[in-house]
Amino acid sequence: MSSRIITALLPVLGIAWILDLPARLGMVVITEQYLATVLGVAVLAGFLAAPRNGLWRWPDVAFGVLAMSGWLWLAWNYEGWLLTAHIRGPEKWVPALIAIAGTVEATRRNCGLVLAVLGLIFMAYGFLGWLGPGIFEGAYLRPARYLLYIYSDSNGVPGLVLNVAANQILGFVVFGVVLTAVGGSDAMTRLAMALMGHRRGGPAKVAILASSLFGTLSGSTVANVMSTGVVTIPMMKRAGFPSRHAAAIEAVASNGGQIAPPVMGATAFVIAEFLQVGYADVVVAAFLPAAFYYYLLYRQVDRFAAAHGIMGEPRENLPRVGGALAGAWPLIAPLGVLIWFLFVLGYSPGKAALYSAISALALNLIRTPREMLSLRFFADILARSGRTLIPVILVSAVAGIVIGTINVTGLGFALTLALGKIAAAGGVLALLAATATLAIILGVGMPTTGVYVVISVLLAPALVQAGVAQMSAHLFIFYFGLLSMLTPPVAIASYAAASIAGSDMWQTGVTGIKLAITAYLLPFVFALNPALVWQGTWHEIAVSVATVGVAGFLLAEVLANPRAYGGRVRRLGAGVLALAIGATTAVIPPASTAALIIAILGVVAAIFIARREGTHTDGALRLKPEGNTE
Template identity: 35%
Template sequence: MSQVENKKTQEDLSGEVITVQRELSNTLEKVVYFVGIITSLFHLWVNTVGIMPEIQRNALHYSFLLFLGYLLYPMSKKHPEKTLKIDIILAVLSFLVGVYLVLFENALHARNEVPILPDLIAAAIAIVLLIEITRRTSGLVIPILAAFFLGYALYFGKYFSGLWNFPGVNIQRLLYRMYFAPDGIFGTIATISSTFVFLFVLFGAFLIKSGAGDFIIKLAVAIMGRSIGGPAKMAVFASGLMGSVSGSAVANTVGTGSITIPMMKKTGFSPKFAAAVEAAASTGGQLMPPIMGAGAFIMSQWTQIPYLKIVAVSFIPAIMYFLTVAFFVHLRAKKIGLKPLPKEEIPKISEVLKEGWQFFIPIIVLMGFLMYGYTPTYSACAGIAAIVVSSWFNKKTRMGIKDILDGLALGAKNMVTTGIILLCSGIVIGIVLLVGMGIKFSMLIQSLSGGSVLLTIIFIALASLILGMGLPVTASYIVLAVLAAPALTMLGVSLLAAHMVIFWYSQDANVTPPVCLAAYSAAGIAGSKPLETGFEAWKLAKGLYIIPLLFVYTPLLFEGPIINVIETVISATLGLYAFVVFFEGYQLRQLNIIERIIFGVVAYLLLFPHRFLTIIGFAGFIALILLQKFTIKRAENAG
């Protein structure tokens, strides 16, 4: 990760990308703080007792986020102070074009949906401003993608032949669809952003502000510190818990990694391995319920699968992923002969729980409301209230008025990058729906795969990797869900399994070179080489590629008898362990090449969805372990 040398800039790690913010003057800082509070209060009001048409709520969501975005993210990263006046003008203009829709939507309906010139001007300005702020917050790829799709629909689609030919639409119709219609920038994706995503980001901000982050780290040390490779296992454990709150791999990496990576290095792990463990574990944080990043809310909204069901079926696969990373840590620690942490550095679990037991209350409230049938939006609001109330149970964590206001401001600020990415994704999704590109792309994948489910999944994995080189995780999932999910469902894969496969594969860009933000962020902390760290993280995150196959070929997502689910979990977990042994070349001792190959075969048999092969694999696994113990004992006796 490159180091920003300019003292007037800082890294924003609240979203899914690393961007440079300007250092605000006291006046502007107060403006951002105040507007952030108003933004969060507006979202709390409109998602609980407030009544407002969906498109108008989304337009104000746009206004608030872009206003904050233009103040926080300068036009020029090298000279942010030179464009400040322009950015203030753009911030105000962004706010006004959102408010314009609220004020004049009814007039448009009164004209039977016929836009007039001011409507079209406001629409054009809204699109241009959104694309520009997206460039500032997430780089060039998403704006270029949005511009390409707009150009395709307007002009050059007619120059394509065959399946991809599109005659084009006029500029008036396009502006109307993007600004006023429910499938534009204020449509479905904006709804998800202004409801579920915003409130869960706010929930995470309140948890962090209340001191939950420190509690999670201490709890991880207390639980994992006594085991071999404890600091690395602690990183896996802490990242799973923190990821459940933050929903961001990069924020996870920096937040927990600043503590765990130095501890891993101190106990004997190489900087490269320490950084890779943190990156791989933090990537899994977005797979861990109850929050799981923005993609889970989008999945629920599009598929109409209850969010609670998505959360419920995601627990076991997420735990299996973290176990895979922990297996690598355990075997590497034994391989290089590491010892547990000194006792004096490990806090007692009872003392940690005594100080921070109240942090479990908001999670219990959140899950309780979800299980009782309340919407994720209402549940998140209840969880936020529970954070404030539960903080009063401990003098050290008690939140006063200032802390609550800080939490409101932090939540809005943390939402800027993710919210803008989602809004700009609305352009892409709107054009895809307008030109029917989703069906065309699915037909192309089916043609290339020859109707093979496995080949289709491989193509989707490759597409996610390519998209992930330039798109944040959420945007990658959105694009693939629209373009590729129909290809899987047409081949008989269940709707839940198809979207879960895409959701998991959309995470791989965090740890897969050449562009892997989580790994590069960890490398910056560890002082290791970024690309080498990326490859090491890619190795440790192998569960990210294997487990989604189980969604399709096994009943792991509880799409079958419970006994078959249990069998799958046991055999697949053993298979993942055997796979890690094969990669590390170590189990109870160093393995020779033949033993490694046999472990690889056993891993395949345990993971293959066939009961007879699973039994053979299980027998082979036991035999290998017993053989190793026998040879070790014989060597000790001979010595």
């Protein structure tokens, strides 16, 4: 019970702060004081959420209480310490050491070993970086000065990333939990069934729509898979999709929820803060890449279904569209409120999300007043919100260690210099490839936000210096951090879906890569052609959209239909042609005549192929519903 209360305290503190309750009560609270308090509670909640058993139980809890006390000590003394920053006595650095040690341990338990070790590596560099070789020699800092910089400076742990997590992300976590509690998830599934269930390969298209919408409610790919996959994966298998395909479709669709506007994953808020732009700017920039991501996935599913004769569900077995829309108001109305506050009135994302959550609760009060007046109902919302927030807050704290160390030691300048040499030797493409590889490798054991923060701080300046537009550089890093969820050997999203489908995990991971091929290729194009993130003239954007769209159209047939284009050689040639068309605007300026001609010819060819598909049936083979599913 005590664990549940501590966990629920996290969203309570955040809601009070976002709604300006301290100021309304005449209290003066500095932002860093609030952040230190939230982090202290999150650390203790992290210990309680992942406890040791047996004799270690109470010493373990005591360590969590001490770590929380270290952060509360900072919050209590922060205002006075602003005037005595030059004094670094044990009354400061001893609580700092305990607080940071507890934070790293709580992170290890709730977010994995990799992120905790990464935090310790950067801490070690902060203390010993002055012994580093060559350009990696860091500035010498007295241990107490470095420790207190990480502990209390606004460029350290209580800095930008933790501020985003404890304000904007917190608001959206509460919003997502409330939407689920008032029936938004069920309404979303019924709506997806009504709209897509009757189409060719209908269950898979239901999975795509439902999982993309569920990204609105959940910032976690795995949570998305486990929530919608238990419904959609069995449906796909019954329709005739092989187990590995059913699992991979769900994993890829769920992973895309974090890049799908208008409500993207937690990382989008961090991008906005890093670039000092509005959240709406990030949403607009992400729109076309996300649209292509889901377009290629949808078309691959459609062509696979056509090749294997997989039909949709009979309409009489599905909800009617009108009824599903009428019953979807617990999802649609709060989203409309969110968009109004966020994009029309210009409210901060966290406050807009909270007001939308309040509107969802108010609407549900009309429908089920008895349930809404239950104390248990609200307690469950707060507890579930807090449990979701624990890893988010802890990841943000470790990100603060990384950013603070890079700032105070000069490591960022050294890395930019080294990567600049790589770009000079191998070109910007080599630098992009190195960045993508590093993001995927780091993503094996880290949440997407953690990967993005680390890679963007280390590598984004070098990408920008090499000529990549700022927004393109940060979205590039975001995409490849996200792709670690789908990339074997540790494809967490694919493996979670495979466990539901009962499929081979490696085969599911490989199938997921094929289905998500757009996400692996498109970032290289928009890194070299910012028109795909809405940074260009309408002519440049139109040509870019046409070439990438045609490439996706052709590539989906090649990947999904083993008999596409009549043979292996012709199929390979079509694949190479599709990639060449898609890469056109990365090589040739999109405003050039050559790019326009390629776009027009590509569109004409796509129209011709689409007409041929409409007059030829390639569905002689139909897989057995429950037979050879592998």
